[in-house]
Amino acid sequence: MTDSSSKSALAIHWFRQDLRLSDNPALTAAVKVGKLLPIYILDDQNSGEHKMGGASRWWLHYSLTALNKSLQGKLRVFHGDATEILPRLAQETGTKTVTWNRCYEPWRINRDKKILTDLEHLGVEVISTNGSLLWEPWDVLKADGTPYRVFTPFYRKGCLKGTAPRKPIKVPENITFSDDKGTGAAVTISDLSLLSSNWDIKKSPDWVPGEKGAQDRIRYFLDNGIKGYNKGRDFPAAEKCSNLSPHLHLGEISPHQIWYSLAFQAHLLESGEDLDQFQMELAWREFSYSLLFYNADLPDTNLQKKFDYFQWRKDETALQAWQTGNTGIPFVDAGMRELWQTGFMHNRVRMVAASFLVKNLMIDWKEGARWFWDCLVDADLANNSASWQWVAGCGADAAPYFRIFNPATQGVRFDPKGEYTRKYVPELAGLPDKWLFNPWEAPKEVLDAAGIVLDETYPAPIVDLKTSRQRALDAFSDMKEKQPS
Numbered sequence: 232m233t234d235s236s237s238k239s240a241l242a243i244h245w246f247r248q249d250l251r252l253s254d255n256p257a258l259t260a261a262v263k264v265g266k267l268l269p270i271y272i273l274d275d276q277n278s279g280e281h282k283m284g285g286a287s288r289w290w291l292h293y294s295l296t297a298l299n300k301s302l303q304g305k306l307r308v309f310h311g312d313a314t315e316i317l318p319r320l321a322q323e324t325g326t327k328t329v330t331w332n333r334c335y336e337p338w339r340i341n342r343d344k345k346i347l348t349d350l351e352h353l354g355v356e357v358i359s360t361n362g363s364l365l366w367e368p369w370d371v372l373k374a375d376g377t378p379y380r381v382f383t384p385f386y387r388k389g390c391l392k393g394t395a396p397r398k399p400i401k402v403p404e405n406i407t408f409s410d411d412k413g414t415g416a417a418v419t420i421s422d423l424s425l426l427s428s429n430w431d432i433k434k435s436p437d438w439v440p441g442e443k444g445a446q447d448r449i450r451y452f453l454d455n456g457i458k459g460y461n462k463g464r465d466f467p468a469a470e471k472c473s474n475l476s477p478h479l480h481l482g483e484i485s486p487h488q489i490w491y492s493l494a495f496q497a498h499l500l501e502s503g504e505d506l507d508q509f510q511m512e513l514a515w516r517e518f519s520y521s522l523l524f525y526n527a528d529l530p531d532t533n534l535q536k537k538f539d540y541f542q543w544r545k546d547e548t549a550l551q552a553w554q555t556g557n558t559g560i561p562f563v564d565a566g567m568r569e570l571w572q573t574g575f576m577h578n579r580v581r582m583v584a585a586s587f588l589v590k591n592l593m594i595d596w597k598e599g600a601r602w603f604w605d606c607l608v609d610a611d612l613a614n615n616s617a618s619w620q621w622v623a624g625c626g627a628d629a630a631p632y633f634r635i636f637n638p639a640t641q642g643v644r645f646d647p648k649g650e651y652t653r654k655y656v657p658e659l660a661g662l663p664d665k666w667l668f669n670p671w672e673a674p675k676e677v678l679d680a681a682g683i684v685l686d687e688t689y690p691a692p693i694v695d696l697k698t699s700r701q702r703a704l705d706a707f708s709d710m711k712e713k714q715p716s
């Protein structure tokens with residue numbers, strides 16, 4: 232990379248959810264045009280209620296810092312309305328080309344359409360490419376041209392029988408940076424105040440936001456996680472999952488890079504099922520994006536309209552107990568505390584904690600989705616909305632509402648030695664495995680020996696699992712009766 236060049240044309244590359252230099256087709260296109268002006272805009276104006284949550288902002292701060300370093304400190308950062316900032320900057324600098332990788336959230340699509348029109352009026356060419364999906368939503372449709380609503384045919388017939396994902400591309404060579412900055416009010420990364428919320432995520436020393444962190448993470452996963460992934464991925468203490476989701480969300484690594492590095496490694500795996508399962512998980516991400524693309528109201532409304540008749544409960548005390556990991560149900564509390572302390576929660580525990588909220592507590596899934604949105608470092612509008620609807624039973628291809636996880640038996644099954652639960656609920660550490668997931672049933676002498684007094688050192692359960700399960704099933708029956716035939 233150099234600073235000066237005989238190239239005179241200038242291209243702005245607008246970094247969004249593609250905070251990387253490798254396998255970045257829009258960046259590569261910009262570099263081919265001439266000198267590069269790389270920019271990032273924190274746009275809290277067009278995002279409305281879907282603006283980034285606190286934990287994602289924490290991640291973004293470090294990710295932008297890493298990106299800026301890779302760009303030799305040349306990243307220009309703005310805070311405000313991208314529909315004003317970008318056309319103005321193009322005009323001020325006389326740029327004739329703007330490049331970006333496509334985003335798929337409804338608010339971003341609407342905003343980008345407006346910017347595209349405005350730039351074209353100014354005589355600026357926009358090059359938009361696919362940098363974040365293996366298959367874009369319009370490439371995976373049923374024979375009748377409509378989108379899939381069921382995952383398995385989406386993946387098996389739509390994705391796998393379609394065109395193979397493109398191969399990753401290298402970091403563009405000979406990037407020359409423009410010194411032309413325009414007069415617009417650029418700010419520093421610190422000025423974005425991304426670290427201002429009260430997160431304690433530093434407690435998880437493993438997170439390394441940025442492209443290098445993502446590359447290190449996949450190498451670690453290929454060396455240690457993928458072998459045995461199929462069975463191990465459900466056990467939170469087994470550490471068989473990749474933890475790539477926050478890197479993927481901000482595009483520090485592309486799914487193409489992951490897909491092909493896995494395929495490259497396939498011959499080292501004893502069985503194909505680990506690879507198949509992992510690729511299928513990546514495809515769930517693609518499915519979520521397709522659902523969001525074709526259902527712009529996915530984050531806010533039930534995909535299955537019959538759920539509009541479901542009688543959710545309003546219970547602020549129970550909601551707070553859930554949010555803070557004080558429900559008295561150890562496996563749920565472990566998950567909610569992991570979330571608060573690390574900005575992350577293992578997928579199995581996400582399912583159990585979410586199910587407890589919507590079924591045992593009968594609190595609207597949107598309350599849970601909002602909390603996750605603020606707390607997750609991987610908060611992703613497509614994945615979060617689709618997953619919550621899946622758990623609640625109101626989504627596409629969802630788990631049926633009447634299938635209700637028992638969080639105590641889930642703990643016994645998926646944390647058999649209690650390592651995960653004891654780590655995040657240390658006040659129960661002294662309990663024998665037999666009572667760890669249901670301390671309310673433990674004999675008094677067992678609790679005494681472990682130094683536990685229910686409702687003093689650890690909460691008694693805020694609901695009875697059996698009766699709350701039945702209450703949810705009754706409400707489900709009511710819903711079916713209430714909806715118009």
Ligand SMILES: Cc1cc2nc3c(=O)[nH]c(=O)nc-3n(C[C@H](O)[C@H](O)[C@H](O)COP(=O)(O)OP(=O)(O)OC[C@H]3O[C@@H](n4cnc5c(N)ncnc54)[C@H](O)[C@@H]3O)c2cc1C
Pocket residue numbers: 464472473474475476477479480512513514515516517519576577578581582585603607609610611612614615616618619622
């Ligand atoms: C209630 C709930 C909310 C969720 N919210 C989010 C969210 O905001 N952001 C998010 O990225 N994921 C979300 N998920 C999906 C899943 O829990 C995470 O993607 C996964 O735990 C990330 O860990 P990993 O990278 O180690 O996954 P791995 O098991 O290593 O999987 C690899 C990648 O596949 C994708 N993936 C895996 N499982 C799923 C899934 N069920 N749905 C969609 N994509 C998947 C992710 O991109 C993940 O990084 C949610 C799940 C539930 C049940």
